[in-house]
Amino acid sequence: MNYIEKFRSEAQLIRQYGENKAFIVWAMGLYLDEQDLEAMANNNLTDNPDDHGIDFLRHDEDDGTLYIAQGYYTNRVVANAPAGKAANLNAACAWLVNGEINNFHPDIQDSIKAAREGLLNDEISKVVLVYLHNCGESSEVNRELATVKNHLQNLLKDHEVEVVAVQLGNESLERLYQNLAANIIVTEDVECPFAVKYTESAPGWKAAVLTVSGQWLRDLYNRYSGDLFSANYRGFMGNCRMKINAGIKQTAERKPQDFWAFNNGITILTTHIEKRGGKTCLSGISIINGAQTTGSLGSIPQSVDLSSTQILTRVIECSDPATISDIVKYNNTQNRITAWDSFSNDPIQIQLKEEFQALGHMYNIKRGFSNRDSILSIDASIQPLLALSGKYKDANRSKSTLFESRTLYTEAFEHRGARNVLFACCLNTCLQRIKAEVKEKVVNDRASESESKLYNILSVIRCKFYVLAIIAESLHKLLPSLRETKRISFMPNHAKAENYSYEALVELIKPVIKIVSLQVGGCLGDDFYAKYNDSSSVKNIASQVETNVSSIEASAEHIQTMFDELNNALCNG
Numbered sequence: 001m002n003y004i005e006k007f008r009s010e011a012q013l014i015r016q017y018g019e020n021k022a023f024i025v026w027a028m029g030l031y032l033d034e035q036d037l038e039a040m041a042n043n044n045l046t047d048n049p050d051d052h053g054i055d056f057l058r059h060d061e062d063d064g065t066l067y068i069a070q071g072y073y074t075n076r077v078v079a080n081a082p083a084g085k086a087a088n089l090n091a092a093c094a095w096l097v098n099g100e101i102n103n104f105h106p107d108i109q110d111s112i113k114a115a116r117e118g119l120l121n122d123e124i125s126k127v128v129l130v131y132l133h134n135c136g137e138s139s140e141v142n143r144e145l146a147t148v149k150n151h152l153q154n155l156l157k158d159h160e161v162e163v164v165a166v167q168l169g170n171e172s173l174e175r176l177y178q179n180l181a182a183n184i185i186v187t188e189d190v191e192c193p194f195a196v197k198y199t200e201s202a203p204g205w206k207a208a209v210l211t212v213s214g215q216w217l218r219d220l221y222n223r224y225s226g227d228l229f230s231a232n233y234r235g236f237m238g239n240c241r242m243k244i245n246a247g248i249k250q251t252a253e254r255k256p257q258d259f260w261a262f263n264n265g266i267t268i269l270t271t272h273i274e275k276r277g278g279k280t281c282l283s284g285i286s287i288i289n290g291a292q293t294t295g296s297l298g299s300i301p302q303s304v305d306l307s308s309t310q311i312l313t314r315v316i317e318c319s320d321p322a323t324i325s326d327i328v329k330y331n332n333t334q335n336r337i338t339a340w341d342s343f344s345n346d347p348i349q350i351q352l353k354e355e356f357q358a359l360g361h362m363y364n365i366k367r368g369f370s371n372r373d374s375i376l377s378i379d380a381s382i383q384p385l386l387a388l389s390g391k392y393k394d395a396n397r398s399k400s401t402l403f404e405s406r407t408l409y410t411e412a413f414e415h416r417g418a419r420n421v422l423f424a425c426c427l428n429t430c431l432q433r434i435k436a437e438v439k440e441k442v443v444n445d446r447a448s449e450s451e452s453k454l455y456n457i458l459s460v461i462r463c464k465f466y467v468l469a470i471i472a473e474s475l476h477k478l479l480p481s482l483r484e485t486k487r488i489s490f491m492p493n494h495a496k497a498e499n500y501s502y503e504a505l506v507e508l509i510k511p512v513i514k515i516v517s518l519q520v521g522g523c524l525g526d527d528f529y530a531k532y533n534d535s536s537s538v539k540n541i542a543s544q545v546e547t548n549v550s551s552i553e554a555s556a557e558h559i560q561t562m563f564d565e566l567n568n569a570l571c572n573g
Contacts, residue, residue: 003030016041033369049105050105054095067128069131081133093152094151107459141167149164192315205320210315213307249300266311271283362376381412382399385412419489431464489571512562515562519544
């Protein structure tokens with residue numbers, strides 16, 4: 001299956017957002033290795049009449065990167081994507097930096113403000129401009145993107161920000177898709193003109209230690225670019241991305257004789273090492289540790305002689321996929337996903353996985369786009385679980401930050417069962433879908449006053465987990481079967497996949513959750529931030545919601561029936 005066939009098989013995503021928007025979300029998920037496309041669509045997809053060329057906007061707080069994307073999708077066979085769509089990013093950048101906030105669609109005004117604040121406070125050090133399309137890639141589009149890149153770099157000249165422009169068309173998207181299962185993309189033989197100094201081996205792998213020159217590494221980077229880091233989780237972040245990269249360049253240029261001593265060196269993965277006289281031949285190559293070193297040296301102009309810059313190098317030969325996975329993981333101790341991986345063998349996660357298996361659901365303790373068929377996962381559940389605990393502000397932190405905190409990890413997962421995690425994830429998905437539904441009504445001018453209020457609240461950055469916390473607390477007050485908000489769970493029979501799929505559970509709870517969420521939107525009103533910052537507001541608003549919903553139940557028998565059915569489906573597990 002190729003990438004476009006895989007995308008077209010995403011029936012629910014396409015049905016929910018339409019082909020063009022679904023393509024933008026799916027392709028960005030593939031590019032960013034993001035699993036939860038529904039959350040990404042809710043948080044990052046713009047693409048409305050007043051977006052001023054910004055179809056997708058995402059601030060990755062983990063690495064200080066802002067992504068701005070423009071998308072084009074067609075069902076026809078088109079040789080090259082229209083370059084004019086790439087040029088639209090010029091207007092998008094100008095509006096992002098200097099446009100009047102009130103002239104943006106209300107949906108994205110808060111996102112634009114947050115992006116500007118991130119730039120002003122030096123929290124954003126890299127901006128990636130992406131033109132997504134399902135056509136052939138062209139040099140004409142690349143020229144337009146180069147112009148856009150230079151324009152934005154000039155607009156941000158007072159900030160230390162690197163700007164990168166990327167064309168993701170048929171060729172690049174297919175490579176990314178095929179890459180999901182491949183650790184080494186550069187499969188050809190690569191000659192390393194340096195001799196092996198030392199060897200080591202164990203069952204499943206063998207390794208060689210040698211010293212290579214900066215000249216060879218720079219040539220390698222210039223030849224293969226990003227493909228050189230196919231097995232490396234984060235690749236090269238750019239010279240403006242981190243001060244350490246600037247330091248690498250300075251050492252190579254000013255103190256090449258000290259580079260070997262100052263730098264940690266690099267680790268290369270290959271499928272075969274062969275000594276040939278005083279040279280070493282590698283069958284395939286991927287740099288699994290040292291992407292920053294390689295990329296920094298690769299960006300030094302050819303006029304600078306790097307032949308005397310020496311780099312300590314380990315080359316590991318391995319063909320076993322499981323062993324390769326471990327080698328890559330443990331060679332990336334500073335990687336931003338290590339926080340996830342450090343809990344992969346945690347007894348809590350192992351127990352949860354076993355419980356989910358017994359229920360017939362798949363629970364994934366790995367992250368990434370390749371695991372997106374598994375809706376239930378360690379990284380998809382930590383934020384809604386914290387929200388159920390009332391820690392909605394913590395839930396709004398970046399996921400990497402959450403997993404770096406043993407306290408927050410424990411708060412989220414300790415004493416939780418699979419049925420509890422299942423409910424938290426379903427509730428989160430349910431709220432995302434309610435937002436999508438009311439958005440469609442708002443856009444088409446069919447929304448009621450309460451739906452408009454709810455949509456305005458859910459469009460505020462960082463509000464979702466606050467609303468989720470209030471909904472959970474309200475359910476605790478409204479349903480007799482629930483004694484504790486934190487431990488709301490599905491009943492054993494409801495949690496079994498043979499009885500209710502994940503989708504069926506979301507649909508089961510959605511009618512009640514929509515009634516409750518509409519009341520939450522009405523109770524929050526306009527002074528959202530004042531209530532958000534009041535630690536007692538969750539319980540106070542939940543009490544108001546309880547009163548309002550109880551009145552609705554008393555006057556409508558079918559609504560009372562809906563709450564009774566949900567009461568029978570939930571418990572404190």
